[in-house]
Amino acid sequence: MEKLLEIVGLKTHFFLDNGVVPAIDGLDFWIGRGETVGVVGESGSGKSVTALSIMGVVPNPPGKTVEGEILFEGSDLLAYDAEQMRRIRGKEIAMILQDPMTSLNPVFTIGNQIAEVFMLHGGKSHPEAIEGAIEMLQVVGIPNPEKRVHEYPHQLSGGMRQRVMIAMALSCTPKLLIADEPTTALDVTIQAQTLALMASLKDRYKMAIMLITHNLGIVAEMCQRVVVMYAGKMMEEAEVESLFANPMHPYTRGLLRSLPGVDRKERRHQRLVAIPGIVPNLLNLPKGCRFSTRCEEHIGICKEEEPPLFARDRHRVRCWLMKD
Amino acid sequence: MDIDQPIRHVDAVAFQFSRIKKRIFRKKYLKIYVGGSIFLALLFASLLAPIIAPHDPAKLDLTLKLLRAFESEDFILGTDNLGRDLLSRIIYGSRISLLIGVVSVLFAATLGALLGAISAYFGKYVDELIMKVVEIFLAFPFLLLSIVIMAFLGPGLTNIIIALVLSRWVQFCRLVRGEVLSIKGRDHVVAAKALGAKDMYIIVRHILPYTMPSLIVMCTFEVALVIIYESSLSFLGLGVPASVPTWGTMLAEGRTYMMAAPWLSVFPGLAIFVTVLGINLLGDGLRDVLDPRMRGR
Numbered sequence: 001m002e003k004l005l006e007i008v009g010l011k012t013h014f015f016l017d018n019g020v021v022p023a024i025d026g027l028d029f030w031i032g033r034g035e036t037v038g039v040v041g042e043s044g045s046g047k048s049v050t051a052l053s054i055m056g057v058v059p060n061p062p063g064k065t066v067e068g069e070i071l072f073e074g075s076d077l078l079a080y081d082a083e084q085m086r087r088i089r090g091k092e093i094a095m096i097l098q099d100p101m102t103s104l105n106p107v108f109t110i111g112n113q114i115a116e117v118f119m120l121h122g123g124k125s126h127p128e129a130i131e132g133a134i135e136m137l138q139v140v141g142i143p144n145p146e147k148r149v150h151e152y153p154h155q156l157s158g159g160m161r162q163r164v165m166i167a168m169a170l171s172c173t174p175k176l177l178i179a180d181e182p183t184t185a186l187d188v189t190i191q192a193q194t195l196a197l198m199a200s201l202k203d204r205y206k207m208a209i210m211l212i213t214h215n216l217g218i219v220a221e222m223c224q225r226v227v228v229m230y231a232g233k234m235m236e237e238a239e240v241e242s243l244f245a246n247p248m249h250p251y252t253r254g255l256l257r258s259l260p261g262v263d264r265k266e267r268r269h270q271r272l273v274a275i276p277g278i279v280p281n282l283l284n285l286p287k288g289c290r291f292s293t294r295c296e297e298h299i300g301i302c303k304e305e306e307p308p309l310f311a312r313d314r315h316r317v318r319c320w321l322m323k324d
Numbered sequence: 325m326d327i328d329q330p331i332r333h334v335d336a337v338a339f340q341f342s343r344i345k346k347r348i349f350r351k352k353y354l355k356i357y358v359g360g361s362i363f364l365a366l367l368f369a370s371l372l373a374p375i376i377a378p379h380d381p382a383k384l385d386l387t388l389k390l391l392r393a394f395e396s397e398d399f400i401l402g403t404d405n406l407g408r409d410l411l412s413r414i415i416y417g418s419r420i421s422l423l424i425g426v427v428s429v430l431f432a433a434t435l436g437a438l439l440g441a442i443s444a445y446f447g448k449y450v451d452e453l454i455m456k457v458v459e460i461f462l463a464f465p466f467l468l469l470s471i472v473i474m475a476f477l478g479p480g481l482t483n484i485i486i487a488l489v490l491s492r493w494v495q496f497c498r499l500v501r502g503e504v505l506s507i508k509g510r511d512h513v514v515a516a517k518a519l520g521a522k523d524m525y526i527i528v529r530h531i532l533p534y535t536m537p538s539l540i541v542m543c544t545f546e547v548a549l550v551i552i553y554e555s556s557l558s559f560l561g562l563g564v565p566a567s568v569p570t571w572g573t574m575l576a577e578g579r580t581y582m583m584a585a586p587w588l589s590v591f592p593g594l595a596i597f598v599t600v601l602g603i604n605l606l607g608d609g610l611r612d613v614l615d616p617r618m619r620g621r
Contacts, residue, residue, distance in 0.1 A: 055517075105516070107534075
């Protein structure tokens with residue numbers, strides 16, 4: 001598959017008063033054209049910072065991308081200046097944020113906010129842009145768009161607002177859509193609708209999606225490939241069937257075990273298994289593998305040396321147990 | 325239920341009206357009403373000065389000099405040492421006070437808000453630079469700074485506005501900078517950035533509207549302050565030319581006759597006092613309503 005986005009050795013650090021936090025500490029993965037890649041991991045594993053780094057909107061100070069390359073269609077986004085980067089944002093790569101309640105500006109009508117994108121990137125006049133906004137609202141399935149376009153965010157429900165966010169993100173038909181936990185703030189029925197909408201729009205516009213989530217169910221439903229992150233590093237990367245059928249990293253296995261199963265008889269009456277402990281403090285990472293402090297299967301070398309990525313066919317994993 | 329039925333409709337209108345009445349005449353708006361009426365009265369007085377004022381403020385008549393206040397029906401507040409009607413001069417003086425107060429605060433707020441927003445939004449050396457300039461301005465006592473600027477520029481209406489703008493913009497700059505620092509990290513700003521919006525566009529459209537409540541409150545207090553400082557500068561002879569009646573120059577002129585004709589200083593002073601009180605009340609009331617930190621207290 002042709003690579004649309006390739007991240008090579010990316011390091012984004014936050015420079016705080018009490019030390020340097022390596023929020024992303026050497027990340028490599030790629031997303032193919034029209035492919036959906038899931039990025040999963042606990043809170044604080046660096047998923048959102050990855051998204052912000054790709055968009056070039058890491059809050060600076062204190063954050064800064066210090067090393068690596070972000071190749072988009074072959075050219076390095078980190079080498080772009082502010083103006084070049086601005087042209088990419090929204091037009092080539094768009095982003096949907098987690099919370100639709102706070103991501104829209106409450107002072108302007110949603111029509112004006114969608115029209116903004118058309119005026120910025122399409123060079124359209126205001127009336128044309130409003131026409132475009134109505135069209136986009138129709139695409140994302142908001143009923144009565146001619147009326148809704150003049151409404152303010154507070155007049156819409158959460159699901160509606162997330163649809164508006166999607167409409168804004170898609171209005172310039174980007175090649176890559178970064179969705180940062182797009183359904184976390186929504187209730188379950190709306191989640192399903194939103195995901196179905198994203199899937200259908202993906203086919204329609206032939207775009208790639210980087211789906212950040214901690215819901216493995218969504219990953220199984222939507223993605224072709226999965227990247228598992230932990231404390232700023234990629235732990236495992238595989239095609240979705242391969243990952244669910246044969247999770248190689250103890251961390252991935254832990255994540256899968258911590259899912260409640262309603263259909264599996266043997267697990268119905270068991271306690272839910274949690275991974276003990278929390279993500280280590282990034283200011284003070286353990287020696288060796290960064291998961292070793294919580295890993296039930298760790299061996300001698302785990303606490304000594306950081307494992308490299310071991311490849312098995314198209315399944316890559318960062319764990320000493322997979323060395324042979 | 326059919327609300328188009330005529331009788332219900334009338335009921336609904338009456339109900340709506342009583343609700344609106346309740347909403348308007350709430351106690352917490354009292355300050356706004358009192359302060360606002362004083363401000364509006366002042367505004368009308370200054371706009372309609374030629375109609376309201378009983379006499380020409382510049383007309384000399386030495387036969388009528390130093391008439392006592394309330395003595396003559398024609399000159400209610402008395403006359404000054406040159407026989408000019410005090411009431412008319414106070415009414416005309418409100419024009420200068422209000423003009424200078426409002427115009428210089430508008431300019432200072434615009435300049436300060438823009439620089440403050442730019443400073444906070446871009447951060448780093450831009451922030452360093454602008455904040456250093458602000459600190460330099462703050463290091464001077466405010467009145468001294470205005471006096472120095474006025475001494476450079478010479479007296480005149482435009483110059484006094486320039487002097488006041490130059491010495492007051494820093495307050496707005498610091499206020500807005502603080503607000504923007506907290507707003508710039510909000511989701512909708514990040515979202516706008518992620519959609520490729522230009523920096524200045526984000527500042528003007530997505531950030532500055534949020535600073536409006538505190539900015540408006542600050543503006544009202546500053547108008548009051550600037551009116552006082554304009555009077556002080558005029559009192560010191562650094563204001564507008566002496567031929568133009570202002571409250572400050574009237575105070576200065578009346579000072580010489582303080583013992584013989586106290587009304588010459590008392591009434592202009594009273595005018596300043598009531599004006600500043602009214603505007604401060606207005607600002608206070610606005611803050612109670614607009615500032616979320618003060619809400620519910």
